Amino acid sequence: MDINQIRYLLTIADNDFNLTRSAEVLHISQPAISKAIKDMEFKQQVKIFNRRKGKIVGLTRYGITLVKESKKVYEQYIEMVSKLNELSENSNGTVRLGIAPVIISTVFNDALIAFINQNPGIQLKIIERGAYELQRMLILGDIDLAVIVSPATVEGIYEDLIYENTVRVWFNKEHRFNDFTGPIPFSEIEKEKIVTLTDDFMVTFQLNKRFKGDRLKPNYFLQTQSWDLILNLVQRDKNLIGIVAAPIGKNYSDHAIKNAEITPEFPWKISICHTMNSTEDPTVEYAKNWFLKYFSKYKKISID
Numbered sequence: 001m002d003i004n005q006i007r008y009l010l011t012i013a014d015n016d017f018n019l020t021r022s023a024e025v026l027h028i029s030q031p032a033i034s035k036a037i038k039d040m041e042f043k044q045q046v047k048i049f050n051r052r053k054g055k056i057v058g059l060t061r062y063g064i065t066l067v068k069e070s071k072k073v074y075e076q077y078i079e080m081v082s083k084l085n086e087l088s089e090n091s092n093g094t095v096r097l098g099i100a101p102v103i104i105s106t107v108f109n110d111a112l113i114a115f116i117n118q119n120p121g122i123q124l125k126i127i128e129r130g131a132y133e134l135q136r137m138l139i140l141g142d143i144d145l146a147v148i149v150s151p152a153t154v155e156g157i158y159e160d161l162i163y164e165n166t167v168r169v170w171f172n173k174e175h176r177f178n179d180f181t182g183p184i185p186f187s188e189i190e191k192e193k194i195v196t197l198t199d200d201f202m203v204t205f206q207l208n209k210r211f212k213g214d215r216l217k218p219n220y221f222l223q224t225q226s227w228d229l230i231l232n233l234v235q236r237d238k239n240l241i242g243i244v245a246a247p248i249g250k251n252y253s254d255h256a257i258k259n260a261e262i263t264p265e266f267p268w269k270i271s272i273c274h275t276m277n278s279t280e281d282p283t284v285e286y287a288k289n290w291f292l293k294y295f296s297k298y299k300k301i302s303i304d
Contacts, residue, residue, distance in 0.1 A: 001040065001043070001044070001070075002158075002276040002279075003073075003074070003077050003279075004036075004158045004274075005036060005039065005040050006070045006073060006074050006077075007026070007074065008022075008026065008033060008036045008037070008040075009040065009048070009066065009067060009070055010067065010070055010071060010074060011025050011026055012033070012037070012056070013059065013067050017049070017056040017057060017058065019033055019034065019056065026160075026161075027160060027161035027162070028150075028159060028160065028161050028271070029150060029151050029161070029269070031151060032150075032151055032152070032159060036158070037049065037056075039155075044062075044066075046060075046062050047060045047062065047063070048060060048062060048063040048066060049063055050063075092121040092122065092283070093121075093122055093123070093281070093283035093284075094122070094123045094124075094125055094283075095122060095123070095124055095125070095144050095145065095283060095284055095287045096125045096127060096142070096143040096144045096145075097124055097125065097126055097127070097143065097144065097145050097146075097147070097287070098126075098127040098128075098129055098134040098137055098138065098143040098145065098146040098147065099126060099127070099128060099134075099146075099147040100128070100129070100130060100131050100134065100147065100148055100149065100201075100202075101128045101129075101130075102197075102201070102227055102245070102248060103147055103148070103149070103270055104126070104128060104147075106245070106247040106248050106250075107163055107247055107270055108147060111291060111294050111295065112124065112126075114294060115287070115290060115291070115294070118290075119287075119290070122283060122286075122287065124287075127142075127143055130200045130201060131148040131149055131153075131200075131201070131202045132153070132200060134146040134147075134148055134273075135148065135152060135153065135154040135157055135273070136154070138154075138157060138273060138274070138275055138278065139154055139156055139157065139275065141275075141277065141278070143278075144274070144278045144279075144281065144284040144287075145272055145273065145274055145278065145284065145287065145288055145291075146272070146273040146274075147162075147270060147271070147272050147273070148202065148270070148271060148273060149201075149202035149203060149268065149269065149270060149271075150202075150269040150270065150271040151269075151271070152271065152273050156275055156276070157273050157274075157275060158273065158274055158275070158276075159271035159272070159273045160271060160272050160273075160288075160292055161269055161270070161271050162270055162271060162272050162291060162292060162295035162296075163269070163270040163295055164267065164268070164269050164270075165245060165246045165247055165267075165268045165269075166245070166246050166261060166262070166265060166266055166267055166268055167203055167206075167207070167243060167244065167245050167246070167262060167266040167267070167268050168243075168244070168245070168246050168249070168259045168260060168261055168262065168266075169184050169189060169241055169242070169243055169259065169260055169262055170230075170231060170234050170241060170242035170243075170244065170249055170257050170258070170259045171234060171238075171240075171241045171242070171257060171258055171259070171260075172234055172235065172237065172238035172240070172256065172257055172258075173256060173257065173258055174238040175238050175239075175241065175258075177241065177258070177260060178258055180260065182260075182261075182263075183260060183261040183262055183263035183265075184260050184261070184262055184263065185262075185263050186210060186211065186214055186216060186262065186263070186264070187214070187216065189218070189241065189243070189262070190211070190216040190217065190218055190219070191219075192219065192239075192240075192241045193219055193221035193239055193240050193241065194218055194219060194220050194221055194240075194241055194242070194243060195220075195221050195222045195223075195224070195229075195230045195233050195234060195240050195241070195242045195243075196220065196223055196230065196242065196243040196244065197223065197224065197225065197227065197230070197243075197244065198223045198224060198225050199223065201225075203243070203244070203245060203268065204223070204243075206266070207243060207266075210264075210266070221240055227244050227248045227249075230242040230244055231244070231248075231249055231257065234257050235256045235257045242257075245268040246259070246268065247268075272288060272291055272292065274288055
């Protein structure tokens with residue numbers, strides 16, 4: 001077991017095996033914590049949790065012992081991290097940080113400036129790729145950490161939620177959506193000419209999944225890798241709508257285009273991801289914890 005699995009295990013036990021509450025405490029999605037449980041039991045080749053009708057209700061005898069010993073290990077880990085943080089000014093090394101381009105320009109720029117200023121001994125090597133490519137590179141060991149739109153889709157990747165917002169629909173001030181009050185239903189969005197990101201972006205993957213689940217067929221006018229092109233087109237043509245995350249369009253709000261929430265709510269969650277091997281390097285572990293602490297103050301930023 002790695003330290004994150006231990007943290008997940010102890011959090012589940014401390015929250016009376018309520019996975020929803022445990023996921024909130026850990027700032028991860030419930031599917032992510034369910035996946036972590038399966039990984040733990042698969043790798044240990046034993047039953048850790050007792051279940052009733054598919055719901056976790058307690059620990060097995062093995063699980064009770066595992067939790068007891070895990071508490072000791074986690075206390076030692078916290079002590080170690082505390083000592084490392086005390087020495088952070090003298091930290092040296094290189095951290096290869098992969099970030100999806102749409103995230104680095106909207107959510108991560110201030111964090112990068114702060115990290116570099118506070119940690120002059122650590123060299124950050126930034127690699128910009130899409131979410132799927134970053135996950136592949138992380139598994140292969142080509143990068144140490146990845147910042148992507150959650151959830152991670154590759155086995156063996158662990159994620160910590162650092163930022164939350166929503167995906168919104170953007171439209172010209174003369175578009176019919178300007179007369180709507182409240183969030184725009186997917187059934188109405190289906191009727192419009194949509195401009196959005198290409199299929200290799202996680203937002204579009206999730207968008208297509210939602211349309212399919214509602215048995216709706218979207219009318220894609222254009223798909224592009226350029227988020228600013230999406231908003232420029234919407235600004236120029238009152239017959240187009242754009243689907244992008246709220247922070248991406250913050251520089252366009254209150255101008256020629258408007259935006260609205262989507263119903264059902266369409267969350268946009270950002271996670272910092274690692275593997276069991278990548279955080280064995282103390283500098284990488286320190287960098288991960290630094291970003292987690294930094295973003296704990298900025299979980300959600302509104303553009304209203």
